[in-house]
Amino acid sequence: MPDSFLGLTELLRVNDRNLAPDEVNAIRQAAPVITRLSADTALEGTQHKYLRYITEPSVGFRDLNTGRLNTKSVDETVTVTCKLLDASFTVDKALAAGYRGGAAAYVAMEARRMLAAALFLAEKQVFYGAQSPGSTSGFTGLRDNAYYNQTTDTQVVDAQGTTGSTASSAWLIRTGPTDVQMILGNDGLISVGETVEQAIEDVSNGGRFTGLFTSILGYLGLQIGASYSAVRICNLTEDSGKGLTDDLIAEAMEKFPSGYGPSMICMNRRSLRQLQNSRTATNVTGAPAPFPQDAFGVPIVVTDGIVSTEAIETSS
Numbered sequence: 460m461p462d463s464f465l466g467l468t469e470l471l472r473v474n475d476r477n478l479a480p481d482e483v484n485a486i487r488q489a490a491p492v493i494t495r496l497s498a499d500t501a502l503e504g505t506q507h508k509y510l511r512y513i514t515e516p517s518v519g520f521r522d523l524n525t526g527r528l529n530t531k532s533v534d535e536t537v538t539v540t541c542k543l544l545d546a547s548f549t550v551d552k553a554l555a556a557g558y559r560g561g562a563a564a565y566v567a568m569e570a571r572r573m574l575a576a577a578l579f580l581a582e583k584q585v586f587y588g589a590q591s592p593g594s595t596s597g598f599t600g601l602r603d604n605a606y607y608n609q610t611t612d613t614q615v616v617d618a619q620g621t622t623g624s625t626a627s628s629a630w631l632i633r634t635g636p637t638d639v640q641m642i643l644g645n646d647g648l649i650s651v652g653e654t655v656e657q658a659i660e661d662v663s664n665g666g667r668f669t670g671l672f673t674s675i676l677g678y679l680g681l682q683i684g685a686s687y688s689a690v691r692i693c694n695l696t697e698d699s700g701k702g703l704t705d706d707l708i709a710e711a712m713e714k715f716p717s718g719y720g721p722s723m724i725c726m727n728r729r730s731l732r733q734l735q736n737s738r739t740a741t742n743v744t745g746a747p748a749p750f751p752q753d754a755f756g757v758p759i760v761v762t763d764g765i766v767s768t769e770a771i772e773t774s775s
Contacts (some may be wrong), residue, residue, distance in 0.1 A: 464497035464635055467502040469500075470647040473574075482571055491581040492725050492762050496632075497640035498647075505541040505644035505678045510534040512637070514687045541644035541678035542598040543547040546577035547652075549659060550669040566654050566671055573675055574649070581679050582764035585641075585724075586630065588681075592766055598680040599631065599638075607691045611774045614686060618703070622695025626769040629692040629703055629730050631711050631721035631757070638688040644678025651675050688760045690714045690721070695730055701732030708754045724757050727765040734759075 468483045478486070487494045501507040514533035521527045549570055580594075587593030588600025590608075601607055610617040620626055632639050652674035659670035683689065690711040694702050697726035702727060715721060726734070733748060738748040753759055 460469045462507040464640070467494055467498040467578075467641050467643070468495065469498070470500060470643055471649060472647055473649050473651050479768075482574060485571050486578045490578040490762075490764070491760050492632075492723070492764060493578065493582050493585055493641055495634070495723060495760060496585075497634045497636060497638070499640055499642055499682075500647045500677070500679070500683075501539070501541055501642050501644045502566065503684065505679055505680075506674070507539040507541065507644075507680060509537055509539070509682055509684065511537045511683070514640045523632040528587060528704055537682075538562050539642050539682050540598065541642055541680035542596065544577050544581060544677050544679050546573040546674070546677075547676035548573050549657075549672045551659075552656060552671050555671055562671065563654075566673060570651065570675065571675060571711075577675070578667060579764065582762060583766075584679075585681055586628070586765055591770075594769075600681055601683065601689060606686045607689065608772070609774055610693065614690050614714055614715070615772075616690065616692045617772070618692055618694045618696070618701050618707055620694040620698045620701035622696045622698050623771050624768050625696050626693070626771050627695045627722060627727055627730055627765060627767040629695060629708070629711075629726040629771060630765070631690040631692075631708070631715070631724050633688050633715070634722045635721065637685070637745045638684040639745065640684070641680050642680035642682050646678065647676060649677035674750040687715055687719070693769075695733070698770075702737065703730040704734065704737040705754055708734075712755060712757070721757050724754055725760050725762055725765065727767060728761055730765075731759065731761050 471478055512534055516532040517530040519527055541645055555562040556567040584593050584597040584600050586601055588603035589595045590602045606612055606614045634640055654671050654673045657670055657672050659668045660667055692707050692711050734751050735748055751759055
């Protein structure tokens with residue numbers, strides 16, 4: 460049975476209330492990966508410090524009356540800086556007032572949609588960080604980490620596709636308090652301000668209209684607990700034989716320490732289709748293999764937060 464940790468939807472609060480069931484469902488649909496990641500609140504407002512395990516201790520046998528040198532394990536202190544995620548919005552008062560449920564219901568509906576869109580943006584940031592198509596204003600992501608950004612890195616498997624700007628990646632992630640997890644600033648609070656009426660300048664057409672403005676602000680970050688908390692399969696393209704296969708996944712799983720495997724395999728829809736195509740149907744009717752739900756017992760999570768337009772990764 461997999462370990463059970465607190466996740467984002469358990470910790471996330473809108474103002475001083477927990478998320479309603481429909482809000483939780485909207486987030487899960489928009490951000491399937493980060494809602495499966497372990498989550499914790501930042502220790503100090505929007506700053507979170509933790510120890511990253513980087514070097515194993517040295518131990519060994521020795522003969523009697525013979526000394527040996529022991530070396531201790533090595534950790535480094537890492538600071539996660541949560542970044543402001545802004546999902547504030549304005550709607551035309553006349554449009555909202557004409558909604559059959561009334562203006563308040565329209566604003567609430569739009570707030571749920573904005574919240575889901577914001578969490579999808581955060582999901583993309585988990586994978587890309589400051590690298591395109593991530594945001595340089597967002598939190599540091601997996602692609603920013605030196606363990607996962609070159610084909611020669613020990614935690615990277617190269618699928619060896621060569622067609623530029625058509626590449627994708629699959630990520631094997633281990634989640635938990637000492638591995639990959641989301642960090643929520645300000646005690647996990649997303650602040651939804653009071654909806655206020657204000658005059659909005661129409662820059663395109665000139666003039667003004669009356670709008671209803673609602674601010675939605677929160678702080679998010681990502682912890683990567685150890686170098687072996689994730690493995691990346693990069694350079695997955697549509698080149699012949701360069702798509703995602705079980706052989707590549709098996710090679711990636713080999714990079715995790717024994718007994719310390721991944722919690723999930725994250726990929727986009729194209730990679731899922733490539734993996735399905737690589738599997739031979741065994742049904743006597745000749746029916747095609749179904750879309751994979753897992754690989755080697757590890758669940759597959761499909762997300763649009765991983766794109767198929769990555770640049771080809773190199774060794775430098």
